[in-house]
Amino acid sequence: xxxxxxxxxxxxxxxxxxxxxxxxxxxxxxxxxxxxxxxxxxxxxxxxxxxxxxxxxxxxxxxxxxxxxxxxxxxxxxxxxxxxxxxxxxxxxxxxxxxxxxxxxxxxxxxxxxxxxxxxxxxxxxxxxxxxxxxxxxxxxxxxxxxxxxxxxxxxxxxxxxxxxxxxxxxxxxxxxxxxxxxxxxxxxxxxxxxxxxxxxxxxxxxxxxxxxxxxxxxxxxxxxxxxxxxxxxxxxxxxxxxxxxxxxxxxxxxxxxxxxxxxxxxxxxxxxxxxxxxxxxxxxxxxxxxxxxxxxxxxxxxxxxxxxxxxxxxxxxxxxxxxxxxxxxxxxxxxxxxxxxxxxxxxxxxxxxxxxxxxxxxxxxxxxxxxxxxxxxxxxxxxxxxxxxxxxxxxxxxxxxxxxxxxxxxxxxxxxxxxxxxxxxxxxxxxxxxxxxxxxxxxxxxxxxxxxxxxxxxxxxxxxxxxxxxxxxxxxxxxxxxxxxxxxxxxxxxxxxxxxxxxxxxxxxxxxxxxxxxxxxxxxxxxxxxxxxxxxxxxxxxxxxxxxxxxxxxxxxxxxxxxxxxxxxxxxxxxxxxxxxxxxxxxxxxxxxxxxxxxxxxxxxxxxxxxxxxxxxxxxxxxxxxxxxxxxxxxxxxxxxxxxxxxxxxxxxxxxxxxxxxxxxxxxxxxxxxxxxxxxxxxxxxxxxxxxxxxxxxxxxxxxxxxxxxxxxxxxxxxxxxxxxxxxxxxxxxxxxxxxxxxxxxxxxxxxxxxxxxxxxxxxxxxxxxxxxxxxxxxxxxxxxxxxxxxxxxxxxxxxxxxxxxxxxxxxxxxx
Numbered sequence: 001x002x003x004x005x006x007x008x009x010x011x012x013x014x015x016x017x018x019x020x021x022x023x024x025x026x027x028x029x030x031x032x033x034x035x036x037x038x039x040x041x042x043x044x045x046x047x048x049x050x051x052x053x054x055x056x057x058x059x060x061x062x063x064x065x066x067x068x069x070x071x072x073x074x075x076x077x078x079x080x081x082x083x084x085x086x087x088x089x090x091x092x093x094x095x096x097x098x099x100x101x102x103x104x105x106x107x108x109x110x111x112x113x114x115x116x117x118x119x120x121x122x123x124x125x126x127x128x129x130x131x132x133x134x135x136x137x138x139x140x141x142x143x144x145x146x147x148x149x150x151x152x153x154x155x156x157x158x159x160x161x162x163x164x165x166x167x168x169x170x171x172x173x174x175x176x177x178x179x180x181x182x183x184x185x186x187x188x189x190x191x192x193x194x195x196x197x198x199x200x201x202x203x204x205x206x207x208x209x210x211x212x213x214x215x216x217x218x219x220x221x222x223x224x225x226x227x228x229x230x231x232x233x234x235x236x237x238x239x240x241x242x243x244x245x246x247x248x249x250x251x252x253x254x255x256x257x258x259x260x261x262x263x264x265x266x267x268x269x270x271x272x273x274x275x276x277x278x279x280x281x282x283x284x285x286x287x288x289x290x291x292x293x294x295x296x297x298x299x300x301x302x303x304x305x306x307x308x309x310x311x312x313x314x315x316x317x318x319x320x321x322x323x324x325x326x327x328x329x330x331x332x333x334x335x336x337x338x339x340x341x342x343x344x345x346x347x348x349x350x351x352x353x354x355x356x357x358x359x360x361x362x363x364x365x366x367x368x369x370x371x372x373x374x375x376x377x378x379x380x381x382x383x384x385x386x387x388x389x390x391x392x393x394x395x396x397x398x399x400x401x402x403x404x405x406x407x408x409x410x411x412x413x414x415x416x417x418x419x420x421x422x423x424x425x426x427x428x429x430x431x432x433x434x435x436x437x438x439x440x441x442x443x444x445x446x447x448x449x450x451x452x453x454x455x456x457x458x459x460x461x462x463x464x465x466x467x468x469x470x471x472x473x474x475x476x477x478x479x480x481x482x483x484x485x486x487x488x489x490x491x492x493x494x495x496x497x498x499x500x501x502x503x504x505x506x507x508x509x510x511x512x513x514x515x516x517x518x519x520x521x522x523x524x525x526x527x528x529x530x531x532x533x534x535x536x537x538x539x540x541x542x543x544x545x546x547x548x549x550x551x552x553x554x555x556x557x558x559x560x561x562x563x564x565x566x567x568x569x570x571x572x573x574x575x576x577x578x579x580x581x582x583x584x585x586x587x588x589x590x591x592x593x594x595x596x597x598x599x600x601x602x603x604x605x606x607x608x609x610x611x612x613x614x615x616x617x618x619x620x621x622x623x624x625x626x627x628x629x630x631x632x633x634x635x636x637x638x639x640x641x642x643x644x645x646x647x648x649x650x651x652x653x654x655x656x657x658x659x660x661x662x663x664x665x666x667x668x669x670x671x672x673x674x675x676x677x678x679x680x681x682x683x684x685x686x687x688x689x690x691x692x693x694x695x696x697x698x699x700x701x702x703x704x705x706x707x708x709x710x711x712x713x714x715x716x717x718x719x720x721x722x723x724x725x726x727x728x729x730x731x732x733x734x735x736x737x738x739x740x741x742x743x744x745x746x747x748x749x750x751x752x753x754x755x756x757x758x759x760x761x762x763x764x765x766x767x768x769x770x771x772x773x774x775x776x777x778x779x780x781x782x783x784x785x786x787x788x789x790x791x792x793x794x795x796x797x798x799x800x801x802x803x804x805x806x807x808x809x810x811x812x813x814x815x816x817x
Contacts, residue, residue: 069092072088082108085107086106101115114138116138135149162178172209212235243268261280272296274294275293289307304334307363308327328357372398373385380404382403400429404417424582433446450489466646487518488604537573537576541608546566568597573608581605587599591633615631625678630671665690713734736751745770763782765783
């Protein structure tokens with residue numbers, strides 16, 4: 001046995017396998033979803049690590065050393081410069097130049113660094129990729145390399161096989177009679193099984209100069225059955241991060257557009273810029289052209305999507321009643337820049353020509369959370385903003401405008417679209433916070449300032465204007481009335497100190513001071529006149545937060561009970577009825593907000609007076625990972641806050657409490673998280689009034705059984721407005737989803753969203769499912785009642801296909817919220 005044989009100086013040249021044989025080729029033969037490579041669309045899987053006993057590590061051999069472990073080693077060739085190692089009982093092990101080579105017989109030329117192996121050859125490269133062959137020859141000059149019965153694992157679960165692999169030149173690798181698959185080719189007993197999907201080609205060429213992989217007579221198979229043939233086929237080399245070419249097409253059927261085919265094409269302009277051209281061809285209406293642009297700058301990125309067509313408005317609710325052919329399109333753009341230093345900035349530009357354009361042409365994901373401020377469902381935001389953040393401070397400045405695509409009232413069976421003129425232009429919107437590093441009186445000081453200016457073109461009554469403004473029945477869009485404009489400046493400071501008593505009692509004294517100034521224009525004091533007003537108000541609060549965690553250990557569990565309380569005394573609130581309620585209409589009364597000084601989302605409503613808030617959290621954690629946590633809390637005040645009452649939108653003389661905070665005793669707040677087993681988990685929270693009625697509630701339960709079977713159930717409820725009417729926005733939804741495998745890789749799948757308020761099925765689909773390690777296929781029936789269609793719900797067949805390595809295509813379900 002010979003160990004640590006040294007090569008002659010000057011022989012440290014790279015082995016031919018480095019890039020070669022391998023056209024490793026074709027590495028991820030079709031590693032992109034279709035014929036193009038796009039780093040955003042597809043990320044190549046990481047290479048498999050080498051076997052533990054053969055992991056390429058720095059073993060001290062350097063570029064010239066070679067290590068052999070064999071039953072016998074002899075010298076051959078001229079000047080005895082070739083080492084020939086053979087294994088009788090086990091394969092020979094050789095290490096050189098960061099590689100590991102195994103085989104029944106290995107020859108290594110000490111002069112040139114060339115190597116060859118015969119019999120069950122296995123080569124592990126420094127990057128972890130593995131090559132198998134019955135015969136493997138490697139030349140050190142990278143001009144020629146040959147493998148017989150070649151097989152490789154280029155990365156992930158991908159497998160590549162060929163009768164022969166040859167390196168023709170420094171830039172061209174060739175595989176003959178090759179087969180690629182990302183699927184298992186052996187069953188649990190080690191017997192061969194037909195891969196679910198595979199690509200077979202008579203010849204595969206990897207041209208490193210062109211940075212492309214070319215195929216001749218490529219045959220695509222599913223479960224061994226030929227399904228698609230191309231005489232010539234090519235795609236970018238896996239080393240290419242992005243390359244121009246076709247991306248995965250989308251084929252769909254729509255009652256209004258007919259058969260629809262969309263074919264995206266990627267154009268790579270430079271390493272930092274690309275375009276996507278994606279025309280949508282429809283059998284019943286004119287084509288629709290989608291464009292995409294991305295550009296990386298030194299300190300940021302800009303992305304933009306746009307679409308255009310010349311067509312009449314078809315099939316949907318038409319906002320303007322005009323069905324004549326017209327220019328129609330959209331723009332969705334975003335930019336983010338983060339230069340060196342504390343400042344960063346960005347923008348969004350989101351607009352569409354039609355209220356229903358996205359629905360008609362099935363534009364993918366038009367409502368995204370981009371920028372500093374997000375739009376909600378069916379609202380687009382255009383904004384420009386800047387932020388500065390340090391360890392102790394934060395400031396943001398923004399300006400934004402909103403376009404609404406909502407129906408008012410909500411629901412798709414009638415109503416009119418929300419008027420954009422009733423939505424404000426916000427400019428500027430400023431928020432600043434600062435906390436000094438030093439402590440004051442043993443506690444931390446936090447200062448905050450905010451300012452906003454809102455301008456409206458059209459008049460909006462309830463719920464923006466509150467009781468006491470003499471609305472005299474004026475509703476949203478009252479003709480002849482100008483929109484109410486407002487400007488606000490808020491200054492606020494808080495001091496808080498944390499103390500812990502020796503018995504474990506935690507208490508936090510705090511002081512909060514706040515001052516607001518409003519300038520309001522075009523108030524409808526009466527329907528016959530307009531008024532301006534300047535309103536100032538202030539509040540001083542002092543309070544104490546107390547909590548006392550208690551721990552009890554049982555045989556197999558820990559119980560933690562944490563009672564908590566807050567006593568808060570404030571000057572009386574001054575919610576002048578002339579102040580528009582722009583940002584405090586919504587409140588989520590839950591565990592995280594119950595103990596805040598200001599429990600509203602915004603600044604326009606202010607709480608004051610004397611109040612006591614109590615709560616208890618109990619948490620039980622078992623040693624086996626099960627857990628249960630329950631919180632119960634409530635707030636009390638010295639007198640009711642009638643300022644929290646809101647006007648019923650379509651009945652301005654009727655008031656109701658949307659907050660649950662108006663009365664001397666607030667609604668109960670209940671929340672829980674639970675995991676009774678490692679396969680079941682969930683959470684829920686609710687707001688319950690004294691009668692036991694749930695005003696708000698939300699719950700989710702997820703469960704899994706076996707390896708792939710799963711189900712989820714979600715529920716959401718809002719009944720804060722007890723007054724019935726056409727503009728009542730109460731809602732109640734339930735959502736279910738799940739999949740169950742019935743036999744091997746076959747199963748059923750289903751999803752549904754139900755509107756319990758109207759007893760309608762908002763969206764539902766059920767189908768047959770097939771899934772293995774490299775393919776997921778669904779086919780079934782769907783019903784969609786969320787689109788703006790006069791003809792009622794859309795129904796039809798859906799097909800959804802996802803292939804490992806190849807990407808996905810077909811109908812994709814949208815957000816089911």
